[in-house]
Amino acid sequence: MQTINRRTLYILPTRFGLIYVLLCGVLLVMAINFDNALVYLLCFWLFSLFLATMVLTWRNLDQLKLTAGRADPVFAGQTAMFPVGVEAPDRLHPAIVVGIAAYEVRIDCPKEQRVTAPILLEDCVRGRVDLPPVTLSTTYPLGLFRAWTRIDLPSHTLCYPKPMTIPLPTHHTMVEGQGASESAAHIIRGVDHFEGLKRYAIGDALSRIDWRAYAKGQGVWVKEFSGQTTTEVWLSDADFSGPMEVRLSYLCHCVQALTQAQHAFGLRLGAFMISPNTGDAHQTRCLEALALYQR
Template identity: 30%
Template sequence: MSLATHWRDLWQRRFFRWIDKRAPRARQIGLDRNNLYIFPNRNGLLFLGLIVIIWLLGTNYQNNLILALAYLMISLFVVSIHHTFGNLSGVKVRFISAQPTFAGEAAVFVLELETAHKRGSETIELGWQGSERQTISLNPREPLRVSLPAPSHRRGYLQPGRLLVQSSFPLGIIRCWSWLNLEAVALVYPQPIAIEEPYHQNTSGREEGGTSRRGGDDFSGLREYQAGDPIKHIAWKQFAQHKGLFTKEYEAYFSADKWLDWYSLNQLQELRLSGLCYWALHYERQQIPYGLALPELTLEPALGETHLQRVLTALAQFNLEPPSIPTAGKDYVG
């Protein structure tokens, strides 16, 4: 990290701590003089430089017409400050909802904006910190809903960070902006990854029409010994009775129902969750009833969008604490 980047990040953290005291986190925030900041942008600084040059020329040549032009430009600059601030002042931003998504995909947050300005608010830019921005315009007293995407990288709860609201209307030489800390959270499901199909062991599989796999704990019979068979499986009793050398066979019975069983997999936690997510989607597409068996949670086999959402939500929230909401947060600020 370069020295310039380090100082920029340090200044940004301190600035955000300062604005959080002035505009605490809330579900709905109104823009006013307490949370709006205004300063000339690059075009504005060039405009000021041009004013200085024109004023120096008018003073040097004692030309009243050139001086009048400089004073006119100064007047436009001052008036632009008031109009740019008024364009954002009175705008209310409210978090509506967030659509769940899978890790690695963009989560969509739905916001509602409304302006109290009698002529509306023009050319407002919106965007989460580090994400792409959208430009909108608001009509007076007409709420507008906007969908803003934010990238996700891992399962769990996604908090998109601060929302940038800014505008340079009407002349493009003054920037008015605010960083809003909304109570916006989206649920991110595990990324579906294909792994071996999970199974659910059931000791009463015989009665329920279950299937069997060799190598379990239930004795199924004897077969002739083959080189390489485990010594512990040799039927020593039959061998002692001079009946020959035999090997005991075992089989375990598994439920005929499809189960997303946590204990049937051997992968690491996140890969297990991704695999269970993959098979949940697969069973739902194939219309095969499936259940979920996690530590401290069991969902009986079923089908349908509601059941799928319950399964995916359980996988997304596995071993995670709910997102914390600061005590300073309110339903409305501003």
């Protein structure tokens, strides 16, 4: 959490504020030329309002507290959303603009409450995506001044390769006697067709147990699918030809498809290796490796 203070807060007149000061100067010249007390009074009242507005604008950002929440991973080309929390510990702070260079959102921050401003980053590129410096600004209450501050919040997410379903030409084999894309496609297709049930044996995947039959007291049965195989699949960037980004995109598709099929697989990226496994945690680890490879 970071707190805005006088050392990081800046304020300058807006274009309307400069016109306002010019108007006050014209009124002062008129008051001097015509020696008119009412014009003097109007001029000094307007200038006092100008100074009071400067203080109110500055106070509207002072002592605000900022935090950056966790951003969910995205795929290349998608929009990442960083939740930025703004908290007002002492009073209402209205008309606060929170944003980065390409995106802004306006919020009102009530007393002793936290308001979340979603900061969007469009067209993310594979790799680590860091939250750019966040700018808070306000022209409250009259638009005569603009106060602002710029804060670096430690927040990041990952951008995975965009899944590509078109099979790529292969260099070697990934499963005995099959090309990489053919092997993965065969296994993925095979588990889609339910064949029947068999008695549970040690070594069968728990994810394939028919829990409904078990709950009815019918014993422990395991679902069988056509094309089911116990051969471990290894995914590797060296198995495919083409640009690296295209290969990573196809590997991303294979990771998702094999995870959905609940089939164990491993991943090799250069000298980096992830042992065969299955499940959502394994999928996340593989996608993270694909996102950060050569970055």
